[in-house]
Amino acid sequence: MTELLIVLATVIAMEGFAYSVHRWIMHGSWGWGWHKSHHDHDHEGTFEKNDLYAVVFSVFAIALFALGSRWWPPLWWVAVGMSVYGVIYFFVHDGLVHQRWPFRAVPRRGYLRRLYQAHRLHHAVEGREDCVSFGFVYAPPVDDLKAQLHRSGVLARRQSRHRDAWRPGRDDA
Ligand SMILES: [Zn+2]
Ligand SMILES: [Zn+2]
Structure with a gap:
């Protein structure tokens, strides 16, 4: 039960964290360098420089999984929450909005x-x-x-x- 609460709380906290990073770092003067690729209309290829943010977040999650399994189990569940958020983010942002998957599914209501x-x-x-x-x-x-x-x-x-x-x-x- 506690584990589930940690996961839920982490998912909610991650939205606040992602909002802040997106607003003040990615759209700030020094984070824009990577994020700009995502706002350019004529991006080519499968990947954008902006994907590096996802890589950085994954590295954090992997580190927490490692720390959690060795020292303090709650951290492991925080890492699970981060991963769940990553999956939701991918589904909504990369999938539904930007159609980075091979089928078209635009929500109608x-x-x-x-x-x-x-x-x-x-x-x-x-x-x-x-x-x-x-x-x-x-x-x-x-x-x-x-x-x-x-x-x-x-x-x-x-x-x-x-x-x-x-x-x-x-x-x-
Ligand atoms: Zn943006
Ligand atoms: Zn976008």
């Missing part, structure tokens, strides 16, 4: 739909500033995000800079 749209809106802004929705498992209501984008004026600025460059795709509306 419910919470997964909101998550999907929210992350599409994260990618609606060019560059690292003024982006919205940094979480991967929790997403604010889509209308709030749209209002936020309108308030910051970032889409209008962008549209006037190169007309027609951004059009909401058929899955964004």
Whole structure:
């Protein structure tokens, strides 16, 4: 029972951690170097430099598995929670939103739909500033995000800079 609680708490904590890393490091001045590859539209090949973040997180989890099995078992369960979060992240972000798997499955309704749209809106802004929705498992209501984008004026600025460059795709509306 305690083990399950550790796993659950870790998954929740990881979302907060991933949100913070995404917002302040990946979109910050020194983390953008890797993350930019994920926001570029014309990436080639199977992998992006941004995938290195997943590698770094995996190394942490592996270290915790090792520490947990030798010294303190709760750490092992923390590592399980991190891995569970990694699987959820891959399923939602790489799979549902970015279609990095060989089949197309766009959620049509419910919470997964909101998550999907929210992350599409994260990618609606060019560059690292003024982006919205940094979480991967929790997403604010889509209308709030749209209002936020309108308030910051970032889409209008962008549209006037190169007309027609951004059009909401058929899955964004
Ligand atoms: Zn981003
Ligand atoms: Zn993304």
